[in-house]
Amino acid sequence: MDKNFAFLIVTGAPDHTEFGIDLLAINITQEFRGVKFIPQGVHFVYASSKDQYGNPSVSRSGFIHYFKNGEILVKEWNRENEELQNRTKGDIEEEKKRIRENLKNLDRFLAIYDYENIGKWKNLTNTLTEEAIKRMSPEAGIIRNEVEFKSCPDKDRPRGNATTPIRNVKIRSVDDESMYLPNMEVISETQPKYSKLPERYNQFSSPSEKTFNNVDTINIIDKLFNEISTKSNLLEELQFSFIVYLCTLSIESLSHWRQIVSLLCNSEQAVEKYKPFYRHFVNIIRHQIPEIPIEFIEQSSTNTIYIDIKSLLRNLELNDCKDISESLQKHLDDTISWTFDDLLEEDPEDLPQIVEIDT
Incomplete structure (x- = not known):
């Protein structure tokens, strides 16, 4: 194993899933098991499932991670949410040990990190540190491209003011429109801080x-x-x-x-x-x-x-x-x-x- 790079191991991702790391996205096959030779630093890993006709989902999710030299990061596919998540079964440290011992056998199933765009990616992330990533990443660790809201009970829904004349309501400025919208609350665990x-x-x-x-x-x-x-x-x-x-x-x-x-x-x-x-x-x-x-x-x-x-x-x-x-x-x-x-x-x-x- 080359200790000058990091490795990402992915298990269970369906065939034709769109998988991306930084500025490169590919459609993976069933033989795909991850990415090798990832340089130390900040990297964004993301994925998007496709329907039975091969059309990409509008939902895309991922995570930002500061990879360290010699690190092995293991992720598994969550079929219910259709996204990558942390390993949920078994002894993760023991699994990493087995992976490290068998990297040569896994080599042909691992995609090579895209070094063609590494300079551009570093220019886009050169202020980001491991501490900054932890500070701004969602509590759940997964970043989704769609805002998620908590359900709004009927008793909390905004009501019109019966004493306000209709003609006065019509001429309110655009700045006041928010008073008529539901008071929805974002699920903070899934949103960047x-x-x-x-x-x-x-x-x-x-x-x-x-x-x-x-x-x-x-x-x-x-x-x-x-x-x-x-x-x-x-x-x-x-x-x-x-x-x-x-x-x-x-x-x-x-x-x-x-x-x-x-x-x-x-x-x-x-x-x-x-x-x-x-x-x-x-x-x-x-x-x-x-x-x-x-x-x-x-x-x-x-x-x-x-x-x-x-x-x-x-x-x-x-x-x-x-x-x-x-x-x-x-x-x-x-x-x-x-x-x-x-x-x-x-x-x-x-x-x-x-x-x-x-x-």
């Missing part, structure tokens, strides 16, 4: 606070940094949420990643105040953005990701970080053909409007 991001404003915010927070998010960023243990935690969360989305197609994780990116991109004052942090932030997103699906990377005024990155570049240049800005622009131009012209010119929509009044 992300930080709760501060809102830009609430019902008690003054008009001036709302306006300022929409123009520059420094107040929200300051509040967030005061609530989390360290700023590096947010960078770890940025990478964790992105690879969860990339590997499981979780809309919730994509949304969380988008909120963090939007928050950090739209503050000129934060770039000035936290320059070292922003250097790390830019280095992370430069590798993430080219991995976003093609439908999200169109260069247009309606693409919110493109708009946020343009705002970030402008804020960098206004704070003597032109070298970072130019490096990011070149990378995005080379990888996804994004270009950014007239960064320091005011957006016409932000300029004061002159209104002529006839007297």
Whole structure:
């Protein structure tokens, strides 16, 4: 056994199951027993079953694990939930010992780790440590791409207010729609442990606070940094949420990643105040953005990701970080053909409007 790598042993997975580790997904056969020569570090293992006609399930689940050199990790297929889980029967340590002694016989049943994309994967996970993985992974250890909710008893369902006139209900703002939705509770054991991001404003915010927070998010960023243990935690969360989305197609994780990116991109004052942090932030997103699906990377005024990155570049240049800005622009131009012209010119929509009044 080569002690410079780790090994993943999988038992009971059905024929044609989609199996993935990091950036490579394959359809396995009945002879598949796992993966060999896994390099030390953070890796995402995931799977998705297929129906009798060979169509992939919309449900995809997996786990993130920090593999160590010489480690043997054993997982089994749960037929009821159609996902990989920890071994439930027998003495796991004794089983690992037998596997280690018989690795040569298992060799032809083990797929070789995909080294073609190892550099790209390391760039997407270079802030993640074993401790960070443990901190953000769900309590159950399994990450699913669909949010699971606890059932809502009828007595807890929201009721309409009979004293509220119908005409008044109709003109409520979109912000109030949540009051009519069921008070569903997420099953926390199955969801990543992300930080709760501060809102830009609430019902008690003054008009001036709302306006300022929409123009520059420094107040929200300051509040967030005061609530989390360290700023590096947010960078770890940025990478964790992105690879969860990339590997499981979780809309919730994509949304969380988008909120963090939007928050950090739209503050000129934060770039000035936290320059070292922003250097790390830019280095992370430069590798993430080219991995976003093609439908999200169109260069247009309606693409919110493109708009946020343009705002970030402008804020960098206004704070003597032109070298970072130019490096990011070149990378995005080379990888996804994004270009950014007239960064320091005011957006016409932000300029004061002159209104002529006839007297």
